[in-house]
Amino acid sequence: MKKIFTLIKDTLLSQMVTLWGVFMKLFxxxxxxxYPDEQPYMFPRWRGRIILSRxxxxxxxxxxxxxxxxxxxxxCIALQKAEMEDGRWYPExxxxxxxxxxxxxxxxxxxxxxxxxxxxxxxxxxxxRQDMVWEKEDLLIDGTGKYHDYNYYRIAGMQIKGKDKGxxxxxAAPVDVRSLMP
Amino acid sequence: MTxxxxxxxxxxxxxxLAVIVxxxxxxxxxxxxxxxxxxxxxxYVLGAPFAAVLEAIVYAGAIMVLFLFVIxxxxxxxxxxxxxxxxxxxxxxxxxxxxxxxxxxxxxxxISGTDHVIHYQxxxxxxxxxxxxxxxxxxxxxxxxxxxxxLVSAYHLAKKQ
Amino acid sequence: xxxxxxxxLTIALILGVVIMVSALLITxxxxxxxFWQERLGPNRVGWGGSLQVVADMIKIFTKEDWVxxxxxRFSFVMAPAIIMTVILLSFAVVPFAPNIxxxxxxxxxxxxxxxxxxxxxxxMLGGLSSDNKYALLGSLRAxxxxxxxxxxxxxxxxxxxxxxxxxxxxxxxxxxxxLWFVIPQFIGFVIFLIAGVAESHRxxxxxxxxxxxxxxxxxxxxxxxKFGMFFVGEYLGLVLxxxxxxxxxxxxxxxxxxxxxxxxxxxxxxxxIAFFILLRAAIPRPRYDQLMTYGWLFLLPxxxxxxxxxxxxxxx
Ligand code: SF4
Ligand code: SF4
Numbered sequence: 001m002k003k004i005f006t007l008i009k010d011t012l013l014s015q016m017v018t019l020w021g022v023f024m025k026l027f028x029x030x031x032x033x034x035y036p037d038e039q040p041y042m043f044p045r046w047r048g049r050i051i052l053s054r055x056x057x058x059x060x061x062x063x064x065x066x067x068x069x070x071x072x073x074x075x076c077i078a079l080q081k082a083e084m085e086d087g088r089w090y091p092e093x094x095x096x097x098x099x100x101x102x103x104x105x106x107x108x109x110x111x112x113x114x115x116x117x118x119x120x121x122x123x124x125x126x127x128x129r130q131d132m133v134w135e136k137e138d139l140l141i142d143g144t145g146k147y148h149d150y151n152y153y154r155i156a157g158m159q160i161k162g163k164d165k166g167x168x169x170x171x172a173a174p175v176d177v178r179s180l181m182p
Numbered sequence: 183m184t185x186x187x188x189x190x191x192x193x194x195x196x197x198x199l200a201v202i203v204x205x206x207x208x209x210x211x212x213x214x215x216x217x218x219x220x221x222x223x224x225x226y227v228l229g230a231p232f233a234a235v236l237e238a239i240v241y242a243g244a245i246m247v248l249f250l251f252v253i254x255x256x257x258x259x260x261x262x263x264x265x266x267x268x269x270x271x272x273x274x275x276x277x278x279x280x281x282x283x284x285x286x287x288x289x290x291x292x293i294s295g296t297d298h299v300i301h302y303q304x305x306x307x308x309x310x311x312x313x314x315x316x317x318x319x320x321x322x323x324x325x326x327x328x329x330x331x332x333l334v335s336a337y338h339l340a341k342k343q
Numbered sequence: 344x345x346x347x348x349x350x351x352l353t354i355a356l357i358l359g360v361v362i363m364v365s366a367l368l369i370t371x372x373x374x375x376x377x378f379w380q381e382r383l384g385p386n387r388v389g390w391g392g393s394l395q396v397v398a399d400m401i402k403i404f405t406k407e408d409w410v411x412x413x414x415x416r417f418s419f420v421m422a423p424a425i426i427m428t429v430i431l432l433s434f435a436v437v438p439f440a441p442n443i444x445x446x447x448x449x450x451x452x453x454x455x456x457x458x459x460x461x462x463x464x465x466x467m468l469g470g471l472s473s474d475n476k477y478a479l480l481g482s483l484r485a486x487x488x489x490x491x492x493x494x495x496x497x498x499x500x501x502x503x504x505x506x507x508x509x510x511x512x513x514x515x516x517x518x519x520x521x522l523w524f525v526i527p528q529f530i531g532f533v534i535f536l537i538a539g540v541a542e543s544h545r546x547x548x549x550x551x552x553x554x555x556x557x558x559x560x561x562x563x564x565x566x567x568x569k570f571g572m573f574f575v576g577e578y579l580g581l582v583l584x585x586x587x588x589x590x591x592x593x594x595x596x597x598x599x600x601x602x603x604x605x606x607x608x609x610x611x612x613x614x615x616i617a618f619f620i621l622l623r624a625a626i627p628r629p630r631y632d633q634l635m636t637y638g639w640l641f642l643l644p645x646x647x648x649x650x651x652x653x654x655x656x657x658x659x
Binding site: 212306 | 415417418421448449450453454456457459460461463464467468470471472479482483486487489490493497510
Binding site: 007011015018019021022023025026028029030031032034 | 377378381382621622624625626637641
């Protein structure tokens with residue numbers, strides 16, 4: 001008798017409870033976000049489309065150090081160093097193949113100048129595969145991205161025209177080695 | 183009605199012939215099912231709808247499914263077709279064909295003796311059941327005991343030690 | 344033309360409506376499943392997703408209709424046609440309203456059982472001719488499942504037959520004038536419901552095509568419109584089982600007087616169709632051996648006892 005009771009409880013009652021529970025879901029709020037009509041909230045640190053930012057003075061931040069290209073696990077960054085007359089380095093071309101990029105963010109971690117940054121934009125689908133390769137013109141933006149105050153040439157000790165050694169922020173004047181003579 | 187009867191009857195005969203000469207076993211089974219279904223139609227035309235439907239349910243619907251089931255388990259491939267083709271050689275075929283021809287001749291003489299009018303007599307479900315559970319109840323019970331014996335032995339064979 | 348049992352117009356109407364409803368169910372089911380899973384379901388094509396079925400049709404018709412070179416061509420092409428034919432034929436005996444139907448047969452229930460048992464061939468041949476191990480496994484399962492559940496389906500109906508004293512579906516509906524058979528035959532109803540799900544192999548009993556275990560089961564190798572026919576055949580089966588439940592246990596076209604009989608029938612059937620979709624959304628799939636054990640050790644004795652008790656009550 002007890003066995004029959006448990007059988008009925010297991011086979012019928014529990015199924016009925018399940019059916020009722022699922023049926024009541026009809027009146028619940030739906031979790032679907034109707035995407036193209038309704039944009040989902042993207043978090044600021046979402047790793048999406050890659051940009052190259054400029055420093056507060058409006059110059060390119062990238063110094064063509066190639067660290068991002070080295071860090072990239074899928075080797076999708078290619079760039080070539082060039083130098084301006086004032087001694088600044090800059091990338092002659094800077095190319096990211098987004099059909100390979102896995103949005104890992106390692107390039108952003110590796111960059112010493114905060115030039116390369118990932119943004120919360122993900123709508124990058126293209127019909128032609130070649131269109132997934134972005135050049136510097138496509139990547140470079142006019143703003144500072146996520147880091148507003150950082151300016152590499154004002155902080156680092158590198159010498160350029162108009163800023164000699166020792167003139168960077170918090171930088172002591174270079175030591176005159178001859179003054180160290182006993 | 184008579185046209186239907188002869189049509190279904192000839193389909194049954196042709197399908198049964200095809201069962202014998204088909205080398206692909208699945209196709210042969212399909213022909214057998216076709217033959218059973220046309221026999222069901224013959225029953226219906228003769229006024230026995232109950233028998234017709236039972237023919238379809240039991241023979242075409244259940245027993246043939248089990249046949250097909252067994253064929254699936256046996257994994258018969260191309261080699262069985264060759265084997266079948268071997269059996270269909272005239273040399274192998276002559277003796278059974280001769281015997282069957284004699285039988286057919288006997289059948290024809292027996293049939294030709296009686297008159298050929300087909301009697302359409304509607305036998306409904308109620309009449310069949312009344313007969314089955316009236317005069318023939320003993321036969322029904324015996325048949326069910328036979329089935330029960332089969333059931334018990336199948337259970338015994340399938341039981342784990 | 345007059346709208347009467349067996350007139351050409353009625354037959355054409357019934358065929359058209361039944362096929363249309365089954366095709367529409369593709370969308371309806373997806374939307375309902377969505378709601379029951381706290382999603383929205385397809386709502387892009389047309390107003391509220393109503394044209395989704397057209398999109399699906401276009402897709403399925405323009406797909407490549409491929410017969411694998413290793414398949415047994417004859418059986419492979421036959422299989423999807425069988426299921427459509429068999430289920431559409433079953434609709435012939437269903438009484439939709441007092442004057443709407445295809446034939447008025449006094450072996451109606453038996454005819455439907457016969458058609459259901461022939462339906463097993465579609466699934467079996469589909470799997471066997473594909474020459475694919477998953478398809479074969481699927482059709483093996485289908486064969487055993489369908490043959491077993493036919494038994495309980497038949498026996499569970501016998502209570503209704505005994506109460507109404509006829510195999511004719513119209514007589515059965517007429518016999519439910521005062522009391523729907525679901526009340527005296529509740530156990531029969533439950534068994535028929537379960538067996539009906541198993542016969543049309545829909546979730547939770549879609550063991551022959553269990554995606555997670557055996558790809559897509561018997562229709563693994565099918566594509567294009569042949570797959571579409573299996574697909575629509577499944578929905579046709581769903582409509583058939585729902586309308587049969589309505590006819591056999593819920594009084595068919597009987598209902599409040601202000602509703603036309605055929606509307607009563609349709610409403611009741613729609614409730615059952617929705618219920619079957621709910622079953623799909625809610626209940627997980629049992630294992631194959633569980634299904635078999637459940638059928639033979641629980642449903643068979645239960646249906647036999649139900650039949651015995653019904654017979655005893657009628658005799659007393
Ligand atoms: S996000 Fe990762 S994969 Fe993409 S460019 Fe940067 S390092 Fe390479
Ligand atoms: S983006 Fe950053 S890491 Fe990459 S080359 Fe430019 S400065 Fe170096």
